[in-house]
Amino acid sequence: MTSELDIFVGNTTLIDEDVYRLWLDGYSVSDAVALRVRSGILEQTGATAAVLQSDTMDHYRTFQMLERLLHAPPKLLHQLIFQIPPSRQALLIERYYAFDEAFVREVLGKKLSKGTKKDLDDISTKTGITLKSCRRQFDNFKRVFKVVEEMRGSLVDNIQQHFLLSDRLARDYAAIVFFANNRFETGKKKLQYLSFGDFAFCAELMIQNWTLGAVGEAPTDPDPQADDMDMDLDKEFLQDLKELKVLVADKDLLDLHKSLVCTALRGKLGVFSEMEANFKNLSRGLVNVAAKLTHNKDVRDLFVDLVEKFVEPCRSDHWPLNDVRLFLNQYSASVHSLDGFRHQALWDRYMGTLRGCLLRLCHD
């Protein structure tokens, strides 16, 4: 006796969260059944393995049918075939678009192309995440990217509107899209200590301050072109950053800057002497990073540079985080007292964001 056909269709579509998770995690039906058996569900419910198998198959089939709709979540809301309560719809969408930290760290900043997709095998092996799940996550990134790529307006809003994600998840996707678009290098060994959260935090700051959209948000700028995109860094701004070079190129300015910072921080910093000794190196590092951002290659290496030029020196001298904060605040603020320096606004736009990023990047 073999079951040829075995289905269950509810007027309200039944969604089993546990099975959904297994499905999202890319387990085959038999693996999922095995995992469910291990969870002790048979003992709890008195069911048999055959029942579990049938139930799992059924849910998998439902999810497969729903998957097409999940690719365009607004369709899930308007479709008539599956009657699903709104809270469940939200859960389906949110879980479908959720991703694994380990996976996203592997892909973050890479081009979302076929080439990368081919590497998913390796990523799967490396992270222990099933290939199927890797594919789903990768395709989600790519799909979101494709949809919002050409759109105007706020990146987060666009994602939220077209994929109906929660605010938190939409922000994460904004970061992923932003990183993919700008191809920031995140995979180098020295960046391994950074979490996705760290990068997402930086991405959000950069989107808010360094993109064309960021300028557009200012009420003073009525240029409709300006609020075009949140995804691309403001090219003009990057060009302008060259002007900051004077801060390290002009020796007087550098000395003056250093003395202003040292005066203000004397006695307040545990690592004052190290700071004093390192000031010029650090400042040179930060300003040079800015000046180099005109080249795409250097934009990609932004995080590598920041870690090399700032985070690592601080770490080797064991700067406490609070000292880093005091230093960066003073370092940014002191520039306002440099009379010979004319690019205060530019500096603030650059350093305001960078300060936030650096603080986030400074941890073990």
Add this chain to the structure above:
Amino acid sequence: MPGKLKVKIVAGRHLPVMDRASDLTDAFVEVKFGNTTFKTDVYLKSLNPQWNSEWFKFEVDDEDLQDEPLQITVLDHDTYSANDAIGKVYIDIDPLLYSEAATVISGWFPIYDTIHGIRGEINVVVKVDLFNDLNRFRQSSCGVKFFCTTSIPKCYRAVIIHGFVEELVVNEDPEYQWIDRIRTPRASNEARQRLISLMSGELQRKIGLKVLEMRGNAVVGYLQCFDLEGESGLVVRAIGTACTLDKLSSPAAFLPACNSPSKEMKEIPFNEDPNPNTHSSGPSTPLKNQTYSFSPSKSYSRQSSSSDTDLSLTPKTGMGSGSAGKEGGPFKALLRQQTQSALEQREFPFFTLTAFPPGFLVHVGGVVSARSVKLLDRIHNPDEPETRDAWWAEIRQEIKSHAKALGCHAVVGYSESTSICEEVCILSASGTAAVLNPRFLQDGTVEGCLEQRLEENLPAGCGFCHIPYDELNMPFPAHLTYCYNCRKQKVPDVLFTTIDLPMDAAVIGKGCLIQARLCRLKKKAQAEANATAISNLLPFMEYEVHTQLMNKLKLKGMNALFGLRIQISVGENMLMGLASATGVYLAALPTPGGIQIAGKTPNDGSYEQHISHMQKKINDTIAKNKELYEINPPEICEEIIGSPIPEPRQRSRLLRSQSESSDEVTELDLSHGKKDAFVLEIDDTDAMEDVHSLLTDVPPPSGFYSCNTEIMPGINNWTSEIQMFTSVRVIRLSSLNLTNQALNKNFNDLCENLLKSLYFKLRSMIPCCLCHVNFTVSLPEDELIQVTVTAVAITFDKNQALQTTKTHAEKSLQRASTDNEELLQFPLELCSDSLPSHPFPPAKATSVDYSSFADRCSSWIELIKLKAQTIRRGSIKTTVTVEKASPVGEGNFRNRSSPPCANSTVGVVKMTPLSFIPGAKITKYLGIINMFFIRETTSLREEGGVSGFLHAFIAEVFAMVRAHVAALGGNAVVSYIMKQCVFMENPNKNQAQCLINVSGDAVVFVRESELEVVSTQQPAATCQPSCTGGEVTT
């Protein structure tokens, strides 16, 4: 020109991409009604076209309005080649033809294609302007309302129940026409869908005409079926019960009552036609008075008339059975005559209803059924379907005569079905023989007489269990005892019926789903030989199915079956029998004996041991079941606890002590003496198998109950969560070991596993009850068995349930210890309590007993008779509900204060096979939904195999039903039924085809928590109805 149909095409959305080059579609719409077609403009390059068309107007006869569906076709415009069809929508405009239903159909409809399934949606608005037509010879029957619900719909009152209406129409099946060889599968499917839609329209119109002839205005319990006879044609047939219905005008007062069954019972008495009798029958007059004070007042004299339950008790022949003698007066005789004449005027005194207005059902005789095996031949003249008519007439005659044999003049819970395999067709009909109250059958002529009867004392409640036939001249062997409730009338030891449990029936404990399953191998044969073989097998199957049911019933410790439905399906090389029913313990019937196993070779020691081991297992199971279903009839508590099969001596002693107060001690004793435990003889392996299979039925996991009736006996505090579902399984038998035993085991496992899967899937709803569990079995091919289940899971409040049952049990105990005089000492309590119970006064009796005849059309009758509770019992039971009411009220209150739940957001359409929605009140019936779909695929693997294909199709069917209901302005379908699900596959060709036919009533319901009519905080006594309503909501 009595009607103008107006259609407007508004917009489309989610259309499929029809032009690969642009990834877009140039869509336009054809709107067709009859022979007239209109077209919209082409909306270029969009998947979400906005046509916003003008109003297309069709001027048509109302005859056409009834027959024809509105056909909307969405196409993709193509300049150079033929336009491609995207899909179609058929809209049945019948709901717009009667005044109280929908006034407009407006909404998003899925665009359906028989090959691709749903492809986007279209927004359509449809209206009808009807002109009055005074033509007396008209062929249309606009205005007759149709209901699938097999009880009087919630917001109506039955003025007269006229009786049986039937009709059938036949046609050639387009799938078998010569043209089918040259047209595409799509064209063929569409021709079939359209034809069936047309035929059902015609059928409905013809039935409507019959109803008008009978001066009715509605058909209740309308059941329409298709017989796909293959080469020989397509038959669409329908049966129903013609009624004259009155819309209830005072919804406010009435509100709480409607929805939940429990509520219903209570309420009805107040509003409508409660039978005063029921209450009045009680010994104490004061009680009666009090009752009345609660009731709104106006209608009660009339109500009282319904109380004639007693009359029916008199045996029809007038021969002196003991019971008859006591009560028989000239009066009754008169009544009886009237009833009979009223019914005898009709060719078939049949009723498709399964639940009745209070007072309607007087006695129940038992299940009557008839089957007939026919050879299909080509239907030569579709306009004169005499053969098919004659077939059914024959069967109905047989049913009628069976009912007569049971001393009954009517058949209720009547239904018909067919099973077809190649050119052999089994026609089946079954129902429950019953004695009815004539009040509803004629126009109030008997009221006067009936009212007088009030004065007579009659036991209410248990009346329906009392035997309607003559004790000395019983049509079948049965053990009779005096009713355990009133002790005045005789009742059978078991009762089988096809109807729902009457509201007022006194039940102990909870009910459960009981199934008998059976397979029988049959030689492959042709034509006559095949029909003969089947005919010869049928009686044995009937007998075995019945035996299985009996055994399982006893194993559960119960004594009555409701909602019995026996399906016999025929396949190429086997017959399958599947019987489902809901077992209950009726307080009026005797405690069932146990099951004893006897071996035939007593000398063999190990064998003996084995037997005793089995016996022990069975006894344990019975004890366990009694505990599980809370069956502890107060009179014999000790007995149950002691041993499931009490020794005769002990038993008789108990009985005597019980009945001391009554003067019929000896008779009681006698009858008990006769009632031996059921003995199963294990004389061969077959019997051994039977015993094993008895024990393999696993009870549902804790927190789950199941039944195939509308409501679960013993549970009445439903909460509002419902989940309707359909589950289909097909198994392939390995052809090697096809023996009857192996088959039976496979089939049994299939059903058991299916149930287990359901329990597992729905575990998040615990505590819950699967209601209206409807199994259908078919044999689509050699070695394939298909089982389809549709049911609804309803949650209930466990705590309240426990409380209720407990109190119930306590009360019963109390009752047991008291006798009449004692009762009188608590008149106050009784009065207040009795309120809720009154509503159910009309006791229905069902009797089932069986004897099987095997003639060419084998038939059998099962009779059992049971009786509802007496007034005493009834009032006590009601007390329980009252107590329950207050906690419920609180729950209700809580609900109300909370914000509206997600469920109530726009667009959710509930579906349920029940006639009510827990926790809600149905405010309007919008019309009948009757839809037929075909789906075919030539890429089965790509669509996920057979499971993927059927899963998607059923989901689509649900979606289309919901969309039509929503477009009518409704938010639920009640009495939903999937009448057919015919699935055929050809995996080698990567093809599959499925036909599904569903129906139901589109309704508007309002959550009780949203009805702020009555403050729940009122004292329980005054706000009874509202409280009950609350119960449901929580």
